[in-house]
Amino acid sequence: xxxxxxxxxxxxxxxxxxxxxxxxxxxxxxxxxxxxxxxxxxxxxxxxxxxxxxxxxxxxxxxxxxxxxxxxxxxxxxxxxxxxxxxxxxxxxxxxxxxxxxxxxxxxxxxxxxxxxxxxxxxxxxxxxxxxxxxxxxxxxxxxxxxxxxxxxxxxxxxxxxxxxxxxxxxxxxxxxxxxxxxxxxxxxxxxxxxxxxxxxxxxxxxxxxxxxxxxxxxxxxxxxxxxxxxxxxxxxxxxxxxxxxxxxxxxxxxxxxxxxxxxxxxxxxxxxxxxxxxxxxxxxxxxxxxxxxxxxxxxxxxxxxxxxxxxxxxxxxxxxxxxxxxxxxxxxxxxxxxxxxxxxxxxxxxxxxxxxxxxxxxxxxxxxxxxxxxxxxxxxxxxxxxxxxxxxxxxxxxxxxxx
Numbered sequence: 537x538x539x540x541x542x543x544x545x546x547x548x549x550x551x552x553x554x555x556x557x558x559x560x561x562x563x564x565x566x567x568x569x570x571x572x573x574x575x576x577x578x579x580x581x582x583x584x585x586x587x588x589x590x591x592x593x594x595x596x597x598x599x600x601x602x603x604x605x606x607x608x609x610x611x612x613x614x615x616x617x618x619x620x621x622x623x624x625x626x627x628x629x630x631x632x633x634x635x636x637x638x639x640x641x642x643x644x645x646x647x648x649x650x651x652x653x654x655x656x657x658x659x660x661x662x663x664x665x666x667x668x669x670x671x672x673x674x675x676x677x678x679x680x681x682x683x684x685x686x687x688x689x690x691x692x693x694x695x696x697x698x699x700x701x702x703x704x705x706x707x708x709x710x711x712x713x714x715x716x717x718x719x720x721x722x723x724x725x726x727x728x729x730x731x732x733x734x735x736x737x738x739x740x741x742x743x744x745x746x747x748x749x750x751x752x753x754x755x756x757x758x759x760x761x762x763x764x765x766x767x768x769x770x771x772x773x774x775x776x777x778x779x780x781x782x783x784x785x786x787x788x789x790x791x792x793x794x795x796x797x798x799x800x801x802x803x804x805x806x807x808x809x810x811x812x813x814x815x816x817x818x819x820x821x822x823x824x825x826x827x828x829x830x831x832x833x834x835x836x837x838x839x840x841x842x843x844x845x846x847x848x849x850x851x852x853x854x855x856x857x858x859x860x861x862x863x864x865x866x867x868x869x870x871x872x873x874x875x876x877x878x879x880x881x882x883x884x885x886x887x888x889x890x891x892x893x894x895x896x897x898x899x900x901x902x903x904x905x906x907x908x909x910x911x912x913x914x915x916x917x918x919x920x921x922x923x924x925x926x927x928x929x930x931x932x933x934x935x936x937x938x939x940x
Contacts, residue, residue, distance in 0.1 A: 703868030817865030
């Protein structure tokens with residue numbers, strides 16, 4: 537685990553402990569903090585200790601100047617944007633470190649910067665094949681183990697808290713939001729497609745997901761060990777990086793279309809193209825937590841007012857004010873509708889039997905899933921790639937000639 541990974545993990549988990557403590561869940565804070573400290577003691581990994589001390593110092597300093605943020609006593613929009621930007625910054629630093637490691641390998645220099653294993657999260661097909669190997673053959677891949685861990689984590693977030701990963705953590709969603717805002721500075725008008733076109737376009741991401749699932753499910757279980765031991769799998773991450781660094785004309789055209797979609801309408805990439813969004817959209821139907829509107833408190837029923845502030849705040853254009861329970865696969869649990877509602881009791885993120893989850897509670901759940909599970913995987917030896925640096929250095933020299 538690289539230092540950037542260690543720092544992000546410890547900062548996120550210590551922040552979770554802070555949120556638990558200030559929300560009255562003292563035992564939860566103690567257990568989480570003890571788990572983090574225990575992991576550092578079990579592994580005796582010195583970057584984890586340094587990251588833990590540095591993260592504690594950062595939180596202590598933040599508490600002096602932004603105590604409401606550290607306590608989670610801020611508006612949902614502020615909390616969500618803070619989480620999004622910090623995670624995006626972490627991914628950016630991880631990308632820089634990964635690029636430096638790859639360049640040194642290409643030059644035949646033994647890297648002094650570790651390869652950040654969390655980058656394997658961008659290998660969904662490899663992760664899915666590894667999960668299939670675990671479930672059908674009991675084989676735990678040691679080449680890109682973090683790919684399986686992060687894919688399982690993302691699916692678990694969808695099962696427990698809808699598409700909160702998309703709305704609170706995904707850096708691509710954040711980039712799309714900035715592209716949309718940039719377009720709005722020059723073209724103010726909304727450019728929404730008609731309803732008859734919107735639905736077929738939304739199905740594109742499900743077609744992409746079906747294609748990826750066909751690749752994974754179509755691979756015979758008997759051939760999986762050969763694939764996992766092959767040279768292509770050992771450098772699948774470098775192949776993926778090469779795809780983005782040296783794109784062809786078709787790839788550039790696809791990138792241009794994705795950028796145009798993101799700028800064209802809010803959450804355009806998430807809504808029409810992203811297969812991860814499709815996967816989470818399907819799993820989110822099973823989530824016990826959903827946006828629910830209480831007709832006993834809503835101004836529409838109680839006062840006869842024509843209020844649709846929740847709908848106008850929704851980036852996915854869901855008609856929240858017309859529904860009792862929002863079951864849409866496009867809901868990202870961003871809680872913008874909850875923040876916009878003038879009646880606090882009227883709209884909430886809750887289960888059918890009334891268990892409510894505030895923005896702070898959702899942040900706690902999401903951060904625990906995103907970082908506690910990888911920490912457990914690291915302690916259990918199922919996070920760091922076991923492919924020797926010498927083999928990666930040799931294979932990167934022959935990257936163009938290595939196929940499936």
